[in-house]
Amino acid sequence: MFNKKLFIKNKGFTMVELLITIFVLLIGLLAVYSLSVYIISQTNASISRLTAAYLAQEGIEVVRNIRDTNWIQRVSVWNGLNDGSYEVDYATGAADLVSCADPCDYDNNLRFLSISGGFYKYSGGEITKFKRRVSISAIGDTRKMIVTVYWKDKGEIKFISAQENLYNWYNP
Numbered sequence: 001m002f003n004k005k006l007f008i009k010n011k012g013f014t015m016v017e018l019l020i021t022i023f024v025l026l027i028g029l030l031a032v033y034s035l036s037v038y039i040i041s042q043t044n045a046s047i048s049r050l051t052a053a054y055l056a057q058e059g060i061e062v063v064r065n066i067r068d069t070n071w072i073q074r075v076s077v078w079n080g081l082n083d084g085s086y087e088v089d090y091a092t093g094a095a096d097l098v099s100c101a102d103p104c105d106y107d108n109n110l111r112f113l114s115i116s117g118g119f120y121k122y123s124g125g126e127i128t129k130f131k132r133r134v135s136i137s138a139i140g141d142t143r144k145m146i147v148t149v150y151w152k153d154k155g156e157i158k159f160i161s162a163q164e165n166l167y168n169w170y171n172p
Contacts, residue, residue, distance in 0.1 A: 045153060049160065052130060052149040055113070055120060056162035059134050059147035062088045065095040067143075067166055077168050081143055086134045087111060088147075089121040097134070098122075104133050106150040106157050129153075141168045 013021075063081065070079045085104035086097040101109045110133055116125025131150045136143055143166040150159045 048129075048151055048153060048158070052151060052158075052160040053162075055130055055132055055149045056147045056160055058120070059088050059132055059149075060145060060162055060164045062090065062095045063097075063134060063136070063143075063145050063164075064166065066097065069095065078138070078143065081136055081166075083137050084135070086136065087122060087132065088134045089113070090119065100133060104135075106131055106152075106159070110150070139165075142166060 066080055067077050070077045080097060085100040085102065087100050087110065088095070088097050090096065104110060110131040111122050112127045113120045113122060113130045113132060114125035114127050115121075119125075120128070120130070129151045133148045133150075135146045135148070138144075145164045145166065146161055147163075148159055148161045150157060152158070
């Protein structure tokens, strides 16, 4: 035979065991939730950094395009590439440098880029959080470019810079 008191005593969970189980599950769920929020936040930050890096590279390519177009037209390769700060895009279907008054930084004298049809430009389309500045300085027969792309993330101004030296590889 079996002991009836022993059988009834071990039947089910006690309230303390149940509370501990709920607490452990709750801590696990909160950890998973916190991790997912962190991953989403970092993904958005990575997307912004990647977009800014591509916009900086595009700024360099626009200035290269101006130099190369000057070469094709048999004018000075530095035509229009004077010392200064500029906003740059392909708004008219051709490379376009627009002078930016000093100081030319996130808070002063820079416009937000817009996106339309997959292209970033200063007019038309949906306004983005990005601003781009191209600084050109002459060093002998070369041009030093620094392209800086700014954006605001969680109230903090972030930026990425790219630098390139252009050379006069053609002398007419």
